[in-house]
Amino acid sequence: MKTIQPKMHNSISWAVFTGLAALCLFQGVPVRSGDATFPKAMDNVTVRQGESATLRCTIDNRVTRVAWLNRSTILYAGNDKWCLDPRVVLLSNTQTQYSIEIQNVDVYDEGPYTCSVQTDNHPKTSRVHLIVQAVGFVSEDEYLEIQGITREQSGDYECSASNDVAAPVVRRVKVTVNYPPYISEAKGTGVPVGQKGTLQCEASAVPSAEFQWYKDDKRLIEGKKGVKVENRPFLSKLIFFNVSEHDYGNYTCVASNKLGHTNASIMLFELNEPTxxxxxxxxxxxxxxxxxGPGAVSEVSNxxxxxxxxxxxxxxxxxxxxxxx
Structure with a gap:
């Protein structure tokens, strides 16, 4: 693959402009709009996952510099490509239109894109929001069927109904995807004798996981002297207030809900302090x-x-x- 390098001697001032414009835009500082009649790009572009998305920006012959940005990242500045993603290509850069194409879009491509334009020494911006529909969605009239749903597809869905008589009616539906627990973090720790020690176990699950702790296949009961278990919806802590030699060893964290369970081994080991x-x-x-060391003299008197x-x-x-x- 041939990487297109930006023409630095022609574009460095433009890079400064686009960077400042992007900074102002995304920090909430309004960018100077100049001529209020400047046409805006389309508000939303919706494509299915795996298809190509075309982002268009309408311009005129007063424009001197143009650029496409994804959040604060410059994709194209004029004809120069600034990103390394081979899926992003320039479609047109004429006196009337400046457009790019994102091929084989994925869900992480979703989000805001900005067309930044300089005309008569005044920067102007126009935003496009790319919406990516994940595969497996089948819509028939008022029904939406999601085949093979995953936990990443949980969230709010919006249905809009409209005709030529009245304004659209919009309804929202919240979809919750239940899944068995998986432990995202469980790390061993070293603690000196007589010090406080904590073992942590993090697990994601819907509904929330219930936690249990074991040592050498023996379940630890809450209320044991010197040991406390703190449980939250996605986190469990096993706290030792005064670690003894007997406390060292291998512990097992078990996370479970009605859909399944999982476990992870965590080691509490001794950490020696210098006497x-x-x-x-x-x-x-x-x-x-x-x-x-360098320059040292080894022959010295007693x-x-x-x-x-x-x-x-x-x-x-x-x-x-x-x-x-």
Whole structure:
């Protein structure tokens, strides 16, 4: 695939303009509209998943610069392609129309697109909202059938009925897709003896999952001394207030609802804290080991070596005392 590089020497000022225009547009700051009669692009473009979407912008001979943007990303600036997506192609750039095509659209292509135009030194914008209909939708008159529905297709659906007599009547229907739990995050953690430790288990499910905790195939009962279970709709926490040697080991989080269940193993392991004796030994070793860095002198007198050891030892001991208290 040949990547089209932008012509930087002709387009750098235009890039600055389009970037500022996009920034103003999406931060809620109104862009100067200039001539109020500037024609707008179509408000909505609806295509099925896998088809091609054409985004058109009507212009006139007063226009000096044009660009298409997806949110704050520049797709095309004039004839120069700025995005790397091979599905986005330029259809026309004439005195009357500036249009692009997005081939093989997917659901993540849905959203706002902006045609940014400069004319008479005044930037103007026109927006298009791309709507992508997922495959598997079959509509017959007042019925909408969704075949093989997935949890991503849950949400609000809108039905509009209209004729030549009155304004359209719109009704909304909320579709809830039930699915069994799946655990999205479960990570082990290390905790020193005597410290507080927490194991977390996150699970997505509709209806919400119920959680249970096990250790070595034995279910943990709520109210055990020193251990607490906190459950939320999508999160469960196993809290140890004072970790002991007996608490270390492998724990199992089980998430379930009426459609199924799943589980994940989480390890609570010991994390050793440095003792005073080990820290002092490390300090002595560091202080008495000759420095071998660039420019170091290894042949020193005994007096000089002892003084160097004291210099290293003092700040490390002070640091240890500060961390302890």
């Amino acid at each position: 005073s004796s080990t820290l002092l030994q490390e300090v002595k070793t560091t202080a008495l080991t000759p420095w071998k 007096g000089t070596s002892r003084r160097a050891g004291c210099v290293w030892l003092l700040p490390l001991l002070v640091l240890h005392l500060l961390l302890k208290f």
